[in-house]
Amino acid sequence: MTLKTLILDADRCTSCLQCEMACSLEHEGLFAPAFSRIKVFEFEHGKRSIPYTCTQCEEAWCMQVCPTNAISVNSELGTKVVDENLCVGCKVCTMACPYGTINFNTRSGKVTKCDLCGGDPKCADACPTDAITYGVAS
């Protein structure tokens, strides 16, 4: 089965951060880009703006190192999902992840990462330039 994924096209990104607001609203209930699971990084006075989030990689180092088995695979979507009831906020996963896309959340005291909003990613919805789309990568 071919899974859908977030397709990020940095050439189209204007760094408006609608994605970060949509993400934080979905997961935190308010607009707080500091807690967004997707981040836009800017380089050289805005010459490049690059949206970046968890690729749901197959290795899933975060899942492998978690001492409380708080991270599991959603087989339908291919996402690695954090169970906040099991996470104790030890941050080991944040060190294991080579991409820096699972992060400690100071509001909850747990880690957070992209879960594709359960198959309806709000960042892709919010992106005005199609720099973020949800589909099958070619």
Add this chain to the structure above:
Amino acid sequence: MTWHKRVLRVNLSTRTCKVEPLNMEWANDYLGGRGLGTKYLMEGMDPAVDALSEENQLIFATGPLTGTMCSTSGRWAVVTKGPLTNAIAASNSGGKFGAELKFAGYDLLIVEGRASSPVYLLIQDDKVEIKDASEYWGTTVWHTEEAIKEKLGDPQIKVASIGVSGEQGVRYACIVNDLHRAAGRSGVGAVMGSKNLKAVAARGTVGVPVADAQAFLKVVKHTHQLLEDSAGRKDLTDYGTNAMIDTMHSFGGLPTNNFQDVTFPGTEKINPEAMSTPNENDHTNLITNKACFGCTIGCGRIAHIDQNHACIKDRQQYWHASGGLEYETAFALGPVIGVDDIDALTFAGYLMNEHGMDPISFGVTLAAAMELFELGVITSADTDGVALNFGNAEALTIMAEKTGKCEGFGKMLGMGSKRLCEHYGRPELSMAVKGQEFAGYDSRALQGMGLGYATSNRGACHLRHDVFAEDMSDQTGNGKAWPCKTSQDKVAMIDSTGLCLFTTAAWDTDEFQQQVSVACGSHWSNERLLEVGERIWNLEKLFNLRAGLTKADDTLPPRLLETPAPAGVAKGRVAELSTMLPEYYALRGWDQEGVPKEDTLDRLGLGNKTTPVAANA
């Protein structure tokens, strides 16, 4: 909601920071941003004080919609008394700083007093520190912003800072945030410099809640779609604001050579097409477009300068990309000084951002100096040996840098055109209102614009009204007072929401009303919002009257009132201010001297009763 209901008050003289509750009565009367900032300023200081004295206050104000998913929600305002105009200054910026200040949990930041030595303010949610800035003092905006981020080890911190021009009181120094967005007009950066405040750095994790997220998203989806579908929005995205330069040239409203002409043949070398066409070295000026926080338009341009160009050939530090030409920058560093060299314009634009100066006021001041030079009033002995002839691109870049560094003749240019021209005994050559220079629209071709310039509370400004459609279809002053008045009120309201004026490509009052209502969780009628705008306009006027301004300040330079337009659709016309102004005063409910009548003030809740200053918590 969407107001945090928190004001951060910092006194630099006593080095104290405290949080006060936002006066919600005022928030309901003035929304936020420009309006609420003006209310706090009016209640907090005497408008008659010297703008560069420690009695002046400097207010950074977000709006209720700043930091929300509404498109263009990155807007914030700097409100203070302006040293260029000695009038109310309300300068608006985008970028990401304003939203970050809001995310830190504050609606307003009020800076009082003056630090005894250079400082910067570091705001991280509830942690607010006044920190030593001696290592940044004397350096540029670009250096300051990057050095603060590096020192704090946090690239996500957002910084608003001033350059040497602000430190040394250049009358049109800006406050620049996010490297190339600026609270650009009226010299708000010089006020910051007079307080020994080099920068404000903010990082916020409090966020911004809205009343009903699902209802909010439904409205925002609709307003986003309106923008998406708008042809005006698409032009802004594709071409940036500089698309206007061809329109103004062919219309005959493009001020050229210090407003001696109204068309500029060199336009084709600096217009959007020129920006995106490779030159003989296969270098293309424009790289991409860029959005401010939350903006689904993205009118900002990111450009770079041809490395072979003489202005930066030996200066590798300017080979990188940065903010590119927008209409007002292109006009003020181009036609008004007769320059059509796109690389020189772009470089001068870089210097404006790096050193923190308003390109409009700088360019129009340089234009006045060029006319003085060509008239022989000043010579190269005055101008550090530089031939200040119209069209001299090298003179542009040299003088931009000298002004930014406050060196040589740059110190004279830093006074602004009014003081410069008065100094040399030719005050009529200053193209300004209340001391603030005109934007790129000639008042003889655009009569409503002329009335807007003359009556703008912060001095000449193209962003205080919108009579554009009426002006393009009718070259007389007939019937311009009403759209001028009503659009001034509307713009004042929009400037107080935390959203950007450019959304009016697709939105009218009703769209602002829907978004304010759903975000704040209370009904705001269109009428109520427009009344807020009118109240703001009148409060600004009261500030100016108390600052000592009179009807004599609501005027235009003799060149526009007496010398007919030499070309274009308005050829032979002068600005018809003498007929428009009395009509405008009457429509405003002001007397013949431009003073609001008692019943007007009573209607707007601005009557004579003294409003108590907000109780400090």
